[in-house]
Structures are given as structure tokens and as C-alpha cells.
Amino acid sequence: MTVRVRFAPSPTGMFHVGSARSALQNWIYAHQHDGVFVLRIEDTDAARNRPEWTEGIISALDWIGIERGSYEGPYFQSSYAQDHTAAATRLYGEGRAYYCDCTRDAVIARTGNQHTGYDGFCRDRALGPGEGRALRFRTPDEGETIVDDLVRGKPTFENKLIEDFVIARSDGSPLFLLANVVDDMTMRITHVIRAEEHLPNTPKQQLLWEALGATPPVWAHVPVIVNEKRQKLSKRRDKVALEGYRDEGYLAAAMKNYLMLLGWAPSGDREIVPWQVVLDEYRLEEVNHAPAFFDVKKLRAFNGDYIRALAPEEFAAVCAPWLSGTETIPAPPWRPEAFDVDTFTSVAPLAQTRISLLSEIVDYVDFFFLDEPVRDEASWVKAMKGDAAEILDATADAFEALDDWSAEPLKAALERVGLERELKLGKTQAPVRVAVTGRTVGLPLFESLEVLGRERTLRRLRAARAAL
Template sequence: MFHVGGARSALYNWAVARQAGGTFVLRVEDTDTARNKPEWTDGIINALAAIGIHEDDPAFEGPYFQSHNAARHMEAGLRLYDADRAYYCDCTRQQLRERTGSEHLGYDGHCRERALTPDEGRALRFRTPDEGETVVTDLVRGTPAFPNSAIEDFVLARGDGSPVFLIANVVDDLDEGITLVVRGEEHLSNTPKQQLLWEALGAEPPRWAHLPVIVNEKRQKLSKRRDKVALEDYLADGFLPEAMVNYLMLLGWGPGGDREILPYEEMEQLFRLEDVNTSPAFFDVKKLTAFNGEYIRALAPEQFAAACAPWLIAPHAPWAPEEFDTALFEAAAPLAQTRLTVLSEITACVDFLFLTEPVREEGSWNKAMKPGADALLRDARTALTTTIWQADELKAALVTVGERHGLKLGKAQAPIRVALTGRTVGLPLFESMELLGRERVLARLDAAREELATRAQAPS
């Protein structure tokens, strides 16, 4: 699944590429065969498309597959070996542990001067300079410096001859003409090693930009084991892609001023990597949900109806297809649009219109059906038998019924709402009654009274 952090990185890359008239390169790093399936690549492409990054756009290039370039990776490693910038090592992890007394210390350089030749089981290691420091020019973080003495002689190719991530990345970047790398800050520790490889291969490193880590409400880094992190999961729950894009762009950056909700096209023009913060970015689901509600309310009626469509059919909808009435939904849609924060809420919002009997929430029933509810439902039924069937007339009738029982409208309508919709909250009651029609309203009031009588006779 596509991590929201990856989505944010992609959007930042996309904005910079399009600003500069450059190219956004999608590379699938598929050298780990256990984590490589074609459908996962399709998932990445589909997720990118959902947030507006389309492979048919002139600014999009790829996907390239790292596994297709393995020969070039190894060729670069051998070139470094021939130039004495790398050497072969036959140390095992057990030997290193015995020499250092720890599993956590880096490589101790034991094979640096042994002049081992290539052979099975021998890893190829980069010869890190003994002195000086490697300075990374980072558009977000300035110029962090890394003492070379703290950088171990890292592996370029394993004992079986397969190249590792570091050299594969550098060679692919070189071959694909990468001039800017925008990624999460967890990769910053790799950057001095990659920069050393760029320089050793005789090329100028790209510009770097390491984005702030995204954290949850406990200020812990978002984790797929603990948090909801997949872009697809949010979209499946009814978050609009436009709202997700808007919110993701603000995880570490802001357009300035008080505005936060604005179209991507405008954010793209305003975005600057130099303005990205270094502080952790809090993924606030409540704020995202509020954003989404704003975007839902801004939809044109036909857009809203189309966006709701997936939640109006199986497996989301609890009604049979033949029970769904398109015209009735279109009449209810404007009432629902002002209340939804995620599109998936539409099912529960309108289900009372299409089900023979409403879904009765036990908590709502117990909350609304207090002593005196039966008498109120009885009088409401009597009043509604002859009331003109328009929302304002229905409201006036129930105001009168409520006053007769010493109740303000808010209290008086609670048992009626639950009788008709099964819930204490939902669409405006009187407009809902108008949509349901007199016959169904009266039948549900009768059914609620029968249920009250049944419960009253049940043994306690």
C-alpha cells in the first residue's frame, strides 16, 4: 500500500519538477524479490494517479525497474575496485563480533590492506576516506557535515555478487539524470555514503532535500504496524483525493498567510523546498477530516452524487439494488452534503430512505424513548395524519405536539427521529419526513409504539 509519507514526498517532487519544467521519475526499487510483485507496482501507479500524478503527463517518466539495471550496478562496483576505491572482504559477522566485542559497532576495516581478489563469499566494500568530512548540501536542512571517520567502509556488493541498495541507487540516479532527490529524513544517514559514491564515480552529486518525519498524535513516527498510513485506506473511507492532496502538502510546508485550503495548482506555484520545516509534521486525522468536509461541501451537486456512488451499492449499502431510488437520493443529497465529513458516512445518512425498516441503534433508542415517548408518538401520529406534507408544516405540527407535552422542539422530535430513522442524529428531520412520505412515516410511528409496548411487557 502507498504510505501517506510517500505520497507527500511524491507531491513535493511533482511540484518542483513541474515548476522547473523538469521530469518526475518513478523508479521501482525491486531488487528485493520477496517484496516485489507486479500488482504492487500497479498499486503505486494507481495511487499516484489518485493524487494527480499521471503517467501520461509529459512531466512523468517511468516506471523504471532497478532490477533491470543490475549489470550496470556491478560494473560501477568493479570500476571502484579497479580504482582502489573499494576492496574485497571475507569477514563474517561472527568474526567481526569477536574482534569488536559487539554486534552494533561498524566494520573495523580488517580487510582494507589484505588485497583480497574477487571470490565467492567475498563482499565488496567502499574505501571511505580516513580524514575530512562529507558535507551534504540540503535544501531543507542546510549543510549537515558528517565526519568520514564515523562512516564505516560500507558494503557495495554482497558475497553472492549482488549489489546493495546504496550503489544501485547512485548508479540509477546517474543513468536517469537525477539532479534533485526529495525524500524523508530517515534517508539522511545514507546521504553521505551516497555522496561519496557519486564523487568516487566522477560525478557531481544531486541536490538533496530531506523532509521532516511524519508523526502521530503521540509524536511517534507513523508506523504501518500501529497507525493507519495507507493512502488507499483513506480514499476507501471516503476522503476526497483533492482534500488528501491539500492536507499532505501542508505536512511540513505552508503557503503563507492564514489560508490552508486552496487548490493544488495554486500550492504548486507557491511551493518552495527552502520553506519546508525541519520539525516533525503531525498527521492530524481530525484536521484532515475537517478539510475533507470542506471539500465535500464545495462539490457541485452532480459531483457529490457521483462521489457518493460507491457507498450506495454493495458491499457498502445494506439495501437491495431494487430498493434504491435514484430520484429520492438526489432529493436527499443536498441535505446530506452539508453534514458529511467523509463520503462513507452517506450510507448511514440515507439508509432509512431505502430500507423497509430503519436500522435501529439500541443506544439511540434508549436515549430517545424516555417515559412519555409513547404518548408523544401517538399525538404526533394523529397530528401528522392531516398535516400538509411540507417540511415547514410538519415542523409547525410537531412544535404544537411538543408544547402539549411541555417539551421544546429539540426534546419533542428526538423519539420521532429515532422512530423514523433509527438514530438520534442525521438529516434534518422535517425534510426527511417530507422525503419519506406520509404513509411510511405513519407506519414507522406505529411500529415504534408497538416496540415500546413489547419492551414494556418484557420481564425485567
């Protein structure tokens, strides 16, 4: 039997990091078993679907390494509407489903409990299709449904506790439970790997598989992802869009590594591992049952480690979108013609050891490519007080007198300015850094001055002094 897994997102918004993890889990399982990964777009919610969301799903998969052309699909659920209707008709014809005209209020009135499920009132009324009549699956009265789950063992559900659930609306359109099962049968899916939030639906879907004469797939329900308050990640409340992380400057390799650690750990006392290790060692059977905490601070630290591990030419390449701008990444503040590749190449190694997000590269290097630095007002107020004016004057004079415009002589000159005033280098260089770069934090000052050059450095020192 060829293993066939599927990833079946709905094109109703940005790509959730939880969806990215599910896609990777399915992808890895297929890879480990020489199987097939199927992409199915569940696009039957016409009111919420947009074509751009579908392209967004495919683009996000590309980014995390599940590239178009390497999988079956994308298939679209809407293309299989006739199959869904045929399955519903078959279940009704075989007595496995019946029509029901009960409203929610009517059920509550009969049972006296708004929390009670459907009471089976229409089971034996022999209603036919008609306006206001939904089609319900006739759940077995006895026995139990055992779910074969790679993560959770064999959860068991008593059939008598599963209500007769709706599989098609009164207009004939199928609900998710039925459409999902029919699509999986059509696409010969052997393993369904998804979040545990779907587990309550699984016995219902397994009953549908069996009623339609097919062998249910092997299930695997992985733990949900939660925030720091241990609440399930929500699009309304939490930062969950994979595209947002990508455009902020997270590396795909770091994101993939981190997502796979949500509920699982590689061998040894390590977390940052080559992707091949994940491919070799990941086992669904070893996934922890507890909800997995999505720690953005930890992800950011991961990303910084991955950035620092890049070769210099790789770092320069991944920074490129932030140095020029794209459709989703804002253009930098400098004029395009002001950017100089050689200048960036010379300072890139200095920035690489300091940033955790690629988007931070702009604030570290913008003063090289702007006519005047972007002044951070808080930095200016903090640095330009006390004897700042005197320091700027003395520094400009000392720098102008240098024959060797390189980092060490520049540092020595500023140290002398400080010693003459009984100031430590840190205090002496604060107004100089802000005058030249606009900020109190940034690249190593003297290496930066060397690259910036004598003329521009002196001009900025004197402009800052004049502003005081």
C-alpha cells in the first residue's frame, strides 16, 4: 500500500503557523514512507474564499520547502460536489441517513436542555427531502467506534453517545464531515494527520467511511498550538500569519525547525538541528500529547542563530529583499541609486552578528545610504546633553587631523578626547554615534566610520553640533 497523506486548508485568510506545522508533518510522513503528499483546497465556503488566498497557501508552502510540482494537486473540493451529493443520496437510499425538519428551538423545547444534542425525533418519521429538511446520519445504537491514532493510541467512543449528525443541508449541499470523507476516499488517502481539535469529529467521519464501504484511514491527531496564556492560537488575537513572519525577516529554515519542535524533540540535548535530522528522526508516535506553546521570543532567538550561521554571501543574498523592497516588504528609506553594494558587503558581517530578523538590517545600515541619518529623537535627547557640544567639536577636530582614516586610529583619537575630559569611551562616543548614525545602538562605531568616510563623518559631526 502506498502511503497517501493530504493537506487540506481553506482559502479564507492568511496562512496559519499551525497549518504550516500540519503541512510539514504530512510532508515528512510521506517522505519517510516513500509516499504521496496531496494538496486539496477546501474552497466550498464561497462567501469567504478568495483566489489570492489560494495562491497565498501555495506560496507559503513553497517558502517552507513544499514546492509546487512536488506534490499532487492542488485539487479543489468544489470540483467534487457531485460526488458529495451522490454519497449523501446513497446513504439515504440505504437507510443510513434520514431527513429531519427539527429546529434547534424545537429540540430544546422537547428536551428542556439547550446543551443536549439531537434527540433522534425524526428517525422513524420517514420524511423525504424538502424545504427545511436536513439529512442526518443514522448513528448505530450500540457498540463503539475505535479510532486508530498514531499519536493518541486507540481513543474509543460509545456510539450511543454520538448524536445523529447532519451531513447535508436542506438545499442538498453537503457539510464538511461528509465532503471531507468523500474527498479522502476519492483521493485514496491512507493517513490523516491533523490537529487534535478535529478528534471529536473523527468517530463521526470513521462511521461515514464504514457506511460508504471503505476502510478508514490511520489517524494522527497532534496537539494544538497555544499562546503564552495557554489559549489556542487565534487569528483575531495572536500573531499567527506565516506570511507575516516571512516578511518580518524570519528564515524558512529557522521556522521549519522551530515548528517541528512543537510537541517533539530530536535526539540528544539539542534543538537547532539540520533539516535532514528532522526528516530522519521525526516520529508521530513520539509526539507529546500536551498543547504546544508557540514562543515567539524563542523563535526569534532561533532565527538569530540561523542568521549567524549563514555564509557571508548567503547573508547578503537573504537581506536583498529588505534592501530594495518587494510587493510585501516596504522599500528602504534611501533612494535606490544611493545604495552601494560594495559598502553593504563591507559592513554586512558586522550586522550579521547583531540582528535576529532580516528586517532589522535596514536600521543598521541606512545611515550609509542616506544623505543625512534618520534621527531617533529618544536617542538624540539621551546623548546630546551635558558636554556633548564640546565633545563633538573636539572629535571633529581630532578626526580631521588624522592621516590614517581607519578604525584603530579613529578609536584612539576619540579615546584621547575622552581622557582630556576624564570620560570613559562609552560616554564619549555616545554623541558621536548619534550624530553620525542617528541612534545610540548599531554597528561597531569605528568600523562604521571607516566605511562612511572622512568627509561624510565630519559633515555629520558638525551638523549635529550646529543643531545643538
